[in-house]
Amino acid sequence: MTESPTQPAGPKPTEPTPADSGPVAEALEAHAAADTAITDFGIDTTSRTTYEAIGDYWNRLRGGELGAVPALLGLTVLVVIFAIASGDFVSINNLANLLQQGAGPMIIAMGIVPVLLLGEIDLSAGTASGVAATLLALHFRDHGNLLGAMGDSMFYGFVVGLVLAALLAALLRLWIGVVGSLGAVAVLLLGVPANPYLEMLLAILVGVGIGCFTGFLVAKVGIPSFVVTLGLFIAWYGVILQLIGAAGTVSVRQSDVLFNVANDSLSVVGSWILFVVACGGYAAVVGLRHAARLRKGLVAQPTPLVLAKIVGVVVLGAVATWLLTLNRSPNPALTDISGVPYVVPIVLVLFVVGTFVLDRTRYGRHIYAVGGNTEAARRAGVNVPKIRMSVFIICSAVAAIGAIVYTSKVGSVDGNAGNGNTLLFAVGAAVIGGTSLFGGKGRVRDAVLGGLVLATVQNGLNLLGFQAAPVNIITGLVLLLAASVDALSRRRAAAR
Amino acid sequence: MSEPILSLRGVNKSFGPVHVLHDIDFTVRAGEVTALVGDNGAGKSTLVKCIAGIHPVDSGEILFDGKPVHIHGPRDAAALGIEVVYQDLALADNLDVVQNMFLGRERLSGFLLDEAEMELAARRTLASLSVRTVKSVRTPVSSLSGGQRQTVAIAKAVLWDSKVVLLDEPTAALGVAQTRQVLDLVRRLAEQGLGVVLISHNMNDVLEVSDRIATLYLGRMAAELPTRELNHSQVVELITAGRSGDLGLARPDVVTI
Numbered sequence: 001m002t003e004s005p006t007q008p009a010g011p012k013p014t015e016p017t018p019a020d021s022g023p024v025a026e027a028l029e030a031h032a033a034a035d036t037a038i039t040d041f042g043i044d045t046t047s048r049t050t051y052e053a054i055g056d057y058w059n060r061l062r063g064g065e066l067g068a069v070p071a072l073l074g075l076t077v078l079v080v081i082f083a084i085a086s087g088d089f090v091s092i093n094n095l096a097n098l099l100q101q102g103a104g105p106m107i108i109a110m111g112i113v114p115v116l117l118l119g120e121i122d123l124s125a126g127t128a129s130g131v132a133a134t135l136l137a138l139h140f141r142d143h144g145n146l147l148g149a150m151g152d153s154m155f156y157g158f159v160v161g162l163v164l165a166a167l168l169a170a171l172l173r174l175w176i177g178v179v180g181s182l183g184a185v186a187v188l189l190l191g192v193p194a195n196p197y198l199e200m201l202l203a204i205l206v207g208v209g210i211g212c213f214t215g216f217l218v219a220k221v222g223i224p225s226f227v228v229t230l231g232l233f234i235a236w237y238g239v240i241l242q243l244i245g246a247a248g249t250v251s252v253r254q255s256d257v258l259f260n261v262a263n264d265s266l267s268v269v270g271s272w273i274l275f276v277v278a279c280g281g282y283a284a285v286v287g288l289r290h291a292a293r294l295r296k297g298l299v300a301q302p303t304p305l306v307l308a309k310i311v312g313v314v315v316l317g318a319v320a321t322w323l324l325t326l327n328r329s330p331n332p333a334l335t336d337i338s339g340v341p342y343v344v345p346i347v348l349v350l351f352v353v354g355t356f357v358l359d360r361t362r363y364g365r366h367i368y369a370v371g372g373n374t375e376a377a378r379r380a381g382v383n384v385p386k387i388r389m390s391v392f393i394i395c396s397a398v399a400a401i402g403a404i405v406y407t408s409k410v411g412s413v414d415g416n417a418g419n420g421n422t423l424l425f426a427v428g429a430a431v432i433g434g435t436s437l438f439g440g441k442g443r444v445r446d447a448v449l450g451g452l453v454l455a456t457v458q459n460g461l462n463l464l465g466f467q468a469a470p471v472n473i474i475t476g477l478v479l480l481l482a483a484s485v486d487a488l489s490r491r492r493a494a495a496r
Numbered sequence: 497m498s499e500p501i502l503s504l505r506g507v508n509k510s511f512g513p514v515h516v517l518h519d520i521d522f523t524v525r526a527g528e529v530t531a532l533v534g535d536n537g538a539g540k541s542t543l544v545k546c547i548a549g550i551h552p553v554d555s556g557e558i559l560f561d562g563k564p565v566h567i568h569g570p571r572d573a574a575a576l577g578i579e580v581v582y583q584d585l586a587l588a589d590n591l592d593v594v595q596n597m598f599l600g601r602e603r604l605s606g607f608l609l610d611e612a613e614m615e616l617a618a619r620r621t622l623a624s625l626s627v628r629t630v631k632s633v634r635t636p637v638s639s640l641s642g643g644q645r646q647t648v649a650i651a652k653a654v655l656w657d658s659k660v661v662l663l664d665e666p667t668a669a670l671g672v673a674q675t676r677q678v679l680d681l682v683r684r685l686a687e688q689g690l691g692v693v694l695i696s697h698n699m700n701d702v703l704e705v706s707d708r709i710a711t712l713y714l715g716r717m718a719a720e721l722p723t724r725e726l727n728h729s730q731v732v733e734l735i736t737a738g739r740s741g742d743l744g745l746a747r748p749d750v751v752t753i
Contacts, residue, residue, distance in 0.1 A: 298615050299634040360609055362602045365591075369599050372588035379586050380600030381571070440590035 102455025111398025119439025130418025180208025207400030643674025
């Protein structure tokens with residue numbers, strides 16, 4: 001790398017003028033293939049050979065655009081280490097258990113990705129999810145009588161707060177925030193008897209309402225998101241303590257539906273249906289899009305690479321599904337535990353919807369634009385405050401889904417729900433996966449990969465018999481390592 | 497000589513007590529490059545912002561295609577076909593060329609982005625401007641050079657069937673070869689029949705690429721003359737003193753500032 005393409009000043013003797021196409025440019029292109037910088041040669045290419053595509057990818061990696069590679073490498077290394085060190089790690093039972101343990105933080109991490117894409121942060125997502133979990137549990141325990149469960153002041157405070165949240169959302173014409181907040185008010189006031197599905201809905205609606213508040217304070221009042229969410233982080237913790245008490249717990253184990261979300265699995269037939277739908281859907285979407293791009297003469301990946309990706313996903317999916325449909329009960333003679341855990345389709349749906357919204361809709365494009373250059377987005381006519389507010393609504397609502405999962409896994413809600421490490425693990429997961437805290441760079445995929453890495457670390461260390469202290473130290477170091485890899489790669493990219 | 501597409505008549509603009517623009521007459525013709533020059537603080541940027549709708553004018557008339565128009569905001573200007581390419585580019589680094597060109601005006605099929613349509617339109621526009629310097633329209637802007645970025649920003653302005661393009665110092669931060677690219681592009685815009693306004697401090701660029709030169713001096717239009725009737729030193733005198741021989745503003749004792 002000898003020349004910096006971003007360096008504005010200085011003559012570039014090798015740079016051909018636009019008229020310089022033809023053999024010279026082609027020769028330059030062949031030469032430039034060995035270089036990571038995209039030099040000024042004059043051919044607009046739409047297709048590359050597989051060899052060129054792999055070469056380009058390798059050059060991007062060397063240039064510091066690591067993408068998912070560090071997380072995947074880290075995951076592989078961790079699995080190998082734990083497999084050697086602990087006989088219990090590589091068992092189907094532990095694989096399912098790992099997925100169920102990791103799903104809650106992973107889902108919260110997925111929700112925080114859009115916030116990080118704007119270069120903002122939501123420190124309150126953890127305790128906000130705790131508030132959602134608390135209301136879910138209280139609604140279940142007291143059969144819908146939230147007035148009795150919460151006490152007068154808390155109950156009316158919530159009602160007024162949620163109505164206010166709806167008004168704030170209406171100010172920015174975020175109708176989903178209005179509907180969500182008013183829906184939560186309706187559930188609070190109606191006092192419908194306990195119903196697990198209604199309770200899960202309540203948790204998500206409360207998440208929407210909380211997000212309206214956070215988002216408005218950041219987007220319209222203009223307080224830095226760090227300060228807003230730090231304040232709310234503490235406030236929501238106080239709310240949970242008030243509702244449950246420091247030593248109290250509210251159990252949801254009596255509800256089969258609530259308990260099974262994170263502890264039960266699809267039937268064997270259901271697992272294979274999930275495999276067919278997920279992998280078939282992936283193959284169809286990727287394959288059809290590739291065919292359409294080729295037909296229209298657009299920039300496209302080489303066909304062999306696309307086919308290899310599809311085959312890879314289908315084979316991996318088939319192997320995972322097959323393993324999970326084996327009986328993994330510790331006492332195979334007595335009980336039969338088999339099938340893909342419910343959390344897998346939950347994570348998959350969120351992953352697919354999130355990726356789709358970010359990549360294929362105008363809204364997602366605007367999130368990336370605001371994260372990349374707020375001023376450019378504003379001049380292009382993007383409603384920046386509305387985008388800002390909306391990502392906090394998404395974050396809190398998805399965190400509430402995460403709360404449903406982790407509440408289900410434990411079977412109860414206590415005064416520390418969503419407190420402590422919950423949020424920081426979620427941010428850590430996104431960062432390990434490759435999302436930038438400076439905004440503009442990141443994908444929902446990062447949260448899933450990073451969540452798997454963190455879940456693997458914790459699960460593996462626990463199996464090896466480590467206590468909380470070393471587990472925390474090692475988890476922290478893994479996060480630091482991931483951040484260092486990101487920083488070094490960015491320095492490398494900037495040095496080009 | 498072609499018809500004026502945009503003309504300003506007697507435009508005044510004040511910010512509080514500061515009278516920035518005095519009775520400005522300014523004409524942009526289709527198919528011509530009109531250079532707008534002047535020293536720092538002469539009012540170039542204010543004039544551009546008035547045309548772009550960012551600042552409303554206090555008095556005076558704006559004619560577009562011969563008809564009086566009122567520009568109350570950037571959207572009005574865009575609706576008329578007036579596009580401004582700002583000095584600081586206004587591109588998002590993390591998006592690719594197509595995504596940047598369609599930012600804020602994405603084409604949809606259903607509720608999904610119509611990537612195919614946008615990519616084809618972007619390539620058509622770049623091809624029509626004979627831009628052959630971008631390897632692929634799916635290249636992220638962060639990996640482009642300064643000249644390429646400026647090219648993308650200008651192509652973005654052309655994409656919308658615009659009639660007038662205002663370029664605010666498009667070559668200020670560029671090297672020699674990259675400046676060449678951008679100046680060629682400016683000429684091609686005019687050849688396509690657009691009215692082009694080029695703001696620049698570089699006299700060589702201005703004399704080379706423009707058809708007419710409009711000189712602002714302390715908020716007044718000192719002269720608006722065909723480039724071929726001017727030489728380098730005359731333009732510099734017009735910029736620094738407001739007059740050059742018989743050209744420009746009358747003697748200072750008549751001028752009241």
